[in-house]
Amino acid sequence: xxxxxxxxxxxxxxxxxxxxxxxxxxxxxxxxxxxxxxxxxxxxxxxxxxxxxxxxxxxxxxxxxxxxxxxxxxxxxxxxxxxxxxxxxxxxxxxxxxxxxxxxxxxxxxxxxxxxxxxxxxxxxxxxxxxxxxxxxxxxxxxxxxxxxxxxxxxxxx
Numbered sequence: 001x002x003x004x005x006x007x008x009x010x011x012x013x014x015x016x017x018x019x020x021x022x023x024x025x026x027x028x029x030x031x032x033x034x035x036x037x038x039x040x041x042x043x044x045x046x047x048x049x050x051x052x053x054x055x056x057x058x059x060x061x062x063x064x065x066x067x068x069x070x071x072x073x074x075x076x077x078x079x080x081x082x083x084x085x086x087x088x089x090x091x092x093x094x095x096x097x098x099x100x101x102x103x104x105x106x107x108x109x110x111x112x113x114x115x116x117x118x119x120x121x122x123x124x125x126x127x128x129x130x131x132x133x134x135x136x137x138x139x140x141x142x143x144x145x146x147x148x149x150x151x152x153x154x155x156x157x158x
Contacts, residue, residue, distance in 0.1 A: 017044050021047060024042040050122075
């Protein structure tokens with residue numbers, strides 16, 4: 001039996017807070033080739049998740065602690081859906097190929113993710129061309145835009 005306890009989440013959140021990327025993963029799947037990827041991701045506010053898509057799989061997100069802003073986009077970067085996961089909405093499943101970004105709103109936030117495997121890193125082709133890569137100029141501006149962006153808003157550019 002595999003479990004994720006409150007103590008596990010506290011330790012994982014502490015590890016995320018100390019990590020340069022402000023994230024820490026805990027995989028429940030035995031290896032990266034597993035056909036179903038299942039993992040808890042501790043994410044601190046300020047971690048940058050570049051808008052991306054997974055063309056081969058759905059993505060299911062469940063907050064274990066904290067709240068997360070989930071934004072979906074069209075191909076041009078216009079917001080098509082905005083949900084705060086962990087408030088009224090408790091589970092999100094996005095279809096394969098959906099452009100999305102996730103923002104941690106609370107310290108100690110942990111989100112659980114399920115998608116088809118094996119693990120496939122996000123390619124440049126599946127990273128939003130209108131967004132900066134992690135560590136590049138413009139990420140702070142995009143994060144500020146995320147916080148205010150509403151459905152129908154677009155036009156973020158580097």
